[in-house]
Amino acid sequence: MANTSGNVPIGNCVQAFEPYIALNSHVRKPVIHISLNPSPKDILSEEHMTLLAQEFMEKFGYGNQPYIVWLHEDIDRKHMHIVSVRINEQGEKIDHNWEAIRAQNICREMEVKYGLHPTFGEHGERELLSLQKVDYAKGDVKAQVKHTARTLLECYSCHSLAEYNTLLNLYNVTVYEVRGSVDGKEYHGIMYGALDDDGQQVGTPFKSSKFGKVFGYEALQKKFAASTEKVKKDKLAERTRLEVIKAMQDIGTKEDFARKLKEADIEVVYRINPEGRLYGITFIDHTSRTVLNGSRLGKAFSANVFNGLFNNPDADRTRLIPPVQQDTPRLEREERPEDAEHRQQENQSHHQSESYGSLIDTAVLGTIDIFSVLMEDDHTHEYIDPAFRFGGKKKKKRRRRL
Numbered sequence: 001m002a003n004t005s006g007n008v009p010i011g012n013c014v015q016a017f018e019p020y021i022a023l024n025s026h027v028r029k030p031v032i033h034i035s036l037n038p039s040p041k042d043i044l045s046e047e048h049m050t051l052l053a054q055e056f057m058e059k060f061g062y063g064n065q066p067y068i069v070w071l072h073e074d075i076d077r078k079h080m081h082i083v084s085v086r087i088n089e090q091g092e093k094i095d096h097n098w099e100a101i102r103a104q105n106i107c108r109e110m111e112v113k114y115g116l117h118p119t120f121g122e123h124g125e126r127e128l129l130s131l132q133k134v135d136y137a138k139g140d141v142k143a144q145v146k147h148t149a150r151t152l153l154e155c156y157s158c159h160s161l162a163e164y165n166t167l168l169n170l171y172n173v174t175v176y177e178v179r180g181s182v183d184g185k186e187y188h189g190i191m192y193g194a195l196d197d198d199g200q201q202v203g204t205p206f207k208s209s210k211f212g213k214v215f216g217y218e219a220l221q222k223k224f225a226a227s228t229e230k231v232k233k234d235k236l237a238e239r240t241r242l243e244v245i246k247a248m249q250d251i252g253t254k255e256d257f258a259r260k261l262k263e264a265d266i267e268v269v270y271r272i273n274p275e276g277r278l279y280g281i282t283f284i285d286h287t288s289r290t291v292l293n294g295s296r297l298g299k300a301f302s303a304n305v306f307n308g309l310f311n312n313p314d315a316d317r318t319r320l321i322p323p324v325q326q327d328t329p330r331l332e333r334e335e336r337p338e339d340a341e342h343r344q345q346e347n348q349s350h351h352q353s354e355s356y357g358s359l360i361d362t363a364v365l366g367t368i369d370i371f372s373v374l375m376e377d378d379h380t381h382e383y384i385d386p387a388f389r390f391g392g393k394k395k396k397k398r399r400r401r402l
Contacts, residue, residue: 016066023091030086030093032062034103037079039117044078046071052110053080059106061094128155134172134194136202141194146211148173149192153214156289157227157236161190161220163291166269166282174201177217190217231290240266240285241297248321251309254278271303278307 021030036053038044044052053069067084086094110116131151134144148171158164165175172195179188192215193205208215214223231237247260258268265287271280281294281303294301300322308315 013068017085020066020085020087020089023089024087024093027087027093032084032086034082034084035079036082036107041117049078049080052114053082055110056103056106057082057084059109060103064088065094128152131171133170133197136172136194136196141203142206142210145173145192145194145206146215149175149211149215153220153223156284156291157231158291159224159228159231159293159296161224163282163293164220164224167284167291169195169199169269170267170284172196188217190215190220231292236285236288236290237292237297239288240283240290240292241301242324243285244283244297244301245322245324248309249324251317251321254310257310276311278310279303281306 017031021027024030036056038049038052049071050069054063057063057065057067062084065084065088067082069080069082072079072081086096088094128151131148134141134148138144149168152167152171153164156167158167161175161177168175174193174195176191176193177188178191179186181187190208191205192208192211193201194203196202208217213219243261243264243266247257247264251257254270258270261268261283265285267284267286269282269284270278271282272278281301283292283294283297284290285292294303294306299305300320305320309317309320
């Protein structure tokens with residue numbers, strides 16, 4: 001019988017899992033963690049949330065498993081965390097195939113059954129609205145970094161790790177790749193870390209495996225490929241290009257150029273070497289939610305062009321600055337009502353299919369169901385630093401014969 005008093009000692013919770021885990025030592029990660037996040041529009045009591053958690057676990061195939069549910073309000077809304085064990089009473093591992101999709105379907109059923117507000121595509125948006133810079137001094141840095149990395153990856157389209165890192169830097173987070181070779185075996189992984197307000201890394205970085213599969217190298221590459229296709233199909237770069245061209249017409253200093261783009265809801269990030277030369281430029285469009293290195297917009301928007309405009313008073317501006325009309329005819333064409341309706345339906349359909357695909361490929365990021373199911377994919381390969389994987393083994397001492 002379920003104990004809903006909230007007064008269960010932690011030791012008892014651990015003891016409830018131990019007999020199951022002992023039945024199958026081959027399951028590398030026998031514990032599953034789920035987070036159910038109702039819409040803020042639904043005012044639910046603790047009793048209601050507990051009943052929802054119980055029904056979810058029954059439908060999910062964990063009704064006969066020991067599990068712990070606790071309420072949390074660490075991210076400005078009430079949500080539930082559930083921890084259970086993947087091994088059943090017969091010592092068999094519970095089927096983990098298509099977990100995220102099954103969870104999504106269950107949540108949609110419960111949404112209809114209880115008249116709850118749908119949160120399709122809402123999770124990332126509401127998280128983004130309240131997103132703050134990571135503050136190392138506040139503590140719980142791992143949770144801050146993970147929450148920031150997940151929210152931005154879900155809400156913005158990035159083509160590469162470099163663009164994703166530029167976006168993360170705005171929120172005092174960095175991401176980078178580590179790769180090498182040990183005993184002839186190549187490896188590569190992703191590391192995340194916190195930054196201070198001066199852009200300097202603080203504290204110990206975290207391996208992507210500490211956050212979940214979706215934060216790792218392979219998942220990021222799939223996400224970047226999907227984002228590239230989305231930007232191309234939906235022509236998301238056109239708005240950014242047009243606004244940049246407008247701001248270039250009477251371009252002055254870097255600060256003035258950045259201010260003009262800021263008014264168009266575009267953030268520009270400069271990369272400048274110690275000699276003062278601009279060697280990189282990235283545009284972060286907060287309206288289209290797209291991150292674009294200058295060269296992706298065309299040759300006229302490369303770092304070399306802007307370096308000349310900012311640092312060379314003798315630069316041929318007529319040649320370097322593209323006229324507005326060259327890039328605007330297609331955008332300035334008046335759209336017919338039937339065209340707008342068709343485009344809206346097409347975009348909505350594409351968004352839904354892409355979000356669904358994201359849920360399949362990335363689990364944590366595709367939080368599109370009513371509870372924004374957040375699941376850590378425990379059955380995947382994790383990046384392990386070679387120093388820990390292959391090194392550190394102590395040699396056995398040989399006994400000397402007497």
